[in-house]
Amino acid sequence: MKIIMLGAPGAGKGTQAKMLAEKYSIPHISTGDIFRANIKEGTELGKKAKEYMDKGLLVPDELVVDLVIDRFKADDCKNGYILDGFPRTIPQAEALDAALAAQGDKMDYAINVEVPDENIVNRMSGRRACVGCGATYHIKYNPTKVEGICDVCGKELILRDDDKPETVLNRLKVYHDQTQPLIDYYGKAGIVKEVDGTVDMNDVLNAIVEILGE
Ligand code: AP5
Ligand code: MG
Numbered sequence: 001m002k003i004i005m006l007g008a009p010g011a012g013k014g015t016q017a018k019m020l021a022e023k024y025s026i027p028h029i030s031t032g033d034i035f036r037a038n039i040k041e042g043t044e045l046g047k048k049a050k051e052y053m054d055k056g057l058l059v060p061d062e063l064v065v066d067l068v069i070d071r072f073k074a075d076d077c078k079n080g081y082i083l084d085g086f087p088r089t090i091p092q093a094e095a096l097d098a099a100l101a102a103q104g105d106k107m108d109y110a111i112n113v114e115v116p117d118e119n120i121v122n123r124m125s126g127r128r129a130c131v132g133c134g135a136t137y138h139i140k141y142n143p144t145k146v147e148g149i150c151d152v153c154g155k156e157l158i159l160r161d162d163d164k165p166e167t168v169l170n171r172l173k174v175y176h177d178q179t180q181p182l183i184d185y186y187g188k189a190g191i192v193k194e195v196d197g198t199v200d201m202n203d204v205l206n207a208i209v210e211i212l213g214e
Helices: 013-024 031-041 044-053 061-072 090-102 117-126 165-179 181-188 201-212
Strands: 002-006 028-030 081-084 109-114 127-130 136-138 192-196
Touching: 002 013, 002 181, 013 028, 013 081, 013 109, 013 136, 013 201, 028 031, 028 061, 031 044, 031 061, 031 081, 044 061, 061 081, 061 090, 090 181, 109 181, 109 201, 117 127, 117 165, 165 181, 181 192, 192 201
Parallel strands: 002 081, 002 109, 028 081, 109 192
Antiparallel strands: 127 136
8 A cells, every 4th residue: 555645744744654654554755854863964965954944845756756766765665655755746746656657566555644734833833753763753743751861762853943933834835835736746646635633633644544444
C-alpha cells in the first residue's frame, strides 16, 4: 500500500502517518524529518535546506526528488510506504509518477487531511518536538506525561524554528500557492480521499483506516 499524506502545515500529516505506519507495518517517509535530521547533523544538505525552511519556503525540488526516490527503492519499502510532506509541488508529483511508472507501479491513495487556516496557527504554536527522537506533541491536544520531557526518550522538547507565527503564515501561503494544486492533480488520477482533520486525532485515524481497510 503506497500512500501520500496531503494537507496544510500542521494539519496532522505527521501525527497520522506515524500511527498508520505502525498499524500497517510500513515505513513513514517524512521529508521534513529527513531535513531536520540533516540540520541536526550539520550536513551540507541540512545547511542548504535550513536557509529555506527558516523562512517558511520550500526547499528546491532538485534537493528533494532524488532523495525520496532513492528512499522508496529501499528493501523495507517493498510492501508499501507513507509519504509525508512529499510531493509538495506539481514537478515533484510528476517526478514521483515517472519513477513509479518506470517500475510499472503507481500510487494507491492520496489522503487529504483537511484543517482550515484558522485552526493552524493555534496548533503550531502549541506543537512541541523532541530534540532527541523528533516525536511530536501538543501542549493541549497531545501533552507529554511530564511537562517539557519526551515520553519516548526522556529528552527535552522545543518549539520548531519554523513554528513561530510569522513563519507559519508564510508556510500557509506557500501551501496554498504550490501544494494545494496537488489535490486536483491526484483527484484527476482518482486517488484522493478527504478526511476531516479538525476532530480528535484518534477519530481522524479511524476515518483513514475506514478508507484503507483493516
Ligand atoms: P514538514 O516537516 O513537512 O512541515 P509541514 O508540511 O509544514 O507540516 P508539519 O510537519 O508542520 O505539520 P503536520 O501536518 O505534520 O502536523 P503534525 O502532525 O505535526 O516540512 C517542513 C519544511 O521542510 C517545509 O516548510 C519546507 O521548507 C521543507 N520541506 C519538506 N518537504 C519538502 C518538499 N517535499 N519540498 C520542498 N520543501 C520541503 O500536527 C501539528 C500539531 O497539531 C501537533 O502539535 C499535533 O500534536 C497536533 N495535532 C495533530 N492532529 C491533531 C488533531 N486531530 N487535533 C488536535 N491537534 C492535533
Ligand atoms: Mg510533519
